[in-house]
Ligand SMILES: CC(C)(COP(=O)(O)OP(=O)(O)OC[C@H]1O[C@@H](n2cnc3c(N)ncnc32)[C@H](O)[C@@H]1O)[C@@H](O)C(=O)NCCC(=O)NCCS
């Protein structure tokens with residue numbers, strides 16, 4: 001390789017590495033923004049554990065930081081591996097390594113398995129075409145990845161979400177990704193942007209986006225703990241808060257606090273909606289981020 005070509009090759013490699021690091025930072029920030037958002041019904045936030053005995057804010061922040069290398073490696077893979085099955089199997093391996101890093105950082109507690117899946121697919125899709133990072137386009141590329149087979153992935157995970165998917169015939173995390181994250185692109189982001197456009201403060205806009213997700217999502221965290229009755233309570237309860245004016249209004253805030261108390265009493269936690277809120281916050285930041293200075297493809 002002659003000197004000029006080598007220099008160009010090295011410059012491209014360095015650009016990809018720097019871009020991947022920036023995107024991994026966006027992912028970690030989205031995960032920390034999600035867990036920090038308060039007051040979320042039934043979920044871990046700065047107030048406490050929500051309906052969880054083994055999760056708290058500090059543990060989830062520690063987990064998010066421990067996942068940065070995995071997200072950066074997935075972003076680098078998206079930028080450098082063009083062949084679909086090779087890329088899918090690489091990020092599957094990186095995701096499973098990320099799950100191991102998560103468990104090592106949390107002492108064996110599952111804090112972000114669903115987020116590793118969703119945000120791993122999305123951050124990979126983001127670097128496949130850095131100049132085309134509109135949420136809809138990134139989600140469509142992520143769906144292609146999710147629908148590409150990974151022969152090393154376990155045929156069965158044996159997890160609660162899988163059990164709930166099979167018991168209740170819902171799509172769960174896998175179905176959401178394979179469909180192109182419709183609840184992120186068509187529900188959470190429009191709710192976030194509409195609230196902002198209406199002058200709602202950022203935290204309330206994010207809470208309303210979470211409530212919009214909760215009102216429609218087939219959340220296997222909820223199904224696994226309380227079955228269809230619990231999912232009905234989550235969906236109807238979230239819709240009630242939005243119908244009362246949303247989390248920025250006094251009536252909506254009162255309804256939100258009642259919903260939080262109801263979830264704690266029912267031991268219900270809408271973790272799937274929380275994961276998809278983090279995905280929406282990532283795509284929102286990506287969409288607003290300045291394009292690459294040199295526009296390098
Ligand atoms: C598909 C995944 C999430 C496993 O999901 P599974 O249905 O087996 O249930 P599990 O309880 O492990 O995780 C579900 C997670 O998704 C979230 N979730 C629940 N419902 C939904 C929903 N409707 N939409 C989006 N996310 C949801 C929850 O937060 C929950 O934590 C993924 O972890 C996986 O494929 N694991 C196998 C190992 C692997 O290959 N990992 C690397 C993936 S990159």
Ligand SMILES: Nc1ncnc2c1ncn2[C@@H]1O[C@H](COP(=O)(O)OP(=O)(O)OP(=O)(O)O)[C@@H](O)[C@H]1O
Nearest residue numbers: 035043044110111112113114221269271272274275
């Ligand atoms: N702020 C949050 N609070 C709680 N869970 C969250 C939050 N953000 C994302 N999640 C996701 O939801 C999951 C928690 O839901 P779930 O009820 O399945 O907990 P679990 O620890 O996996 O199982 P269980 O507590 O029922 O034994 C987390 O593993 C995580 O993937």
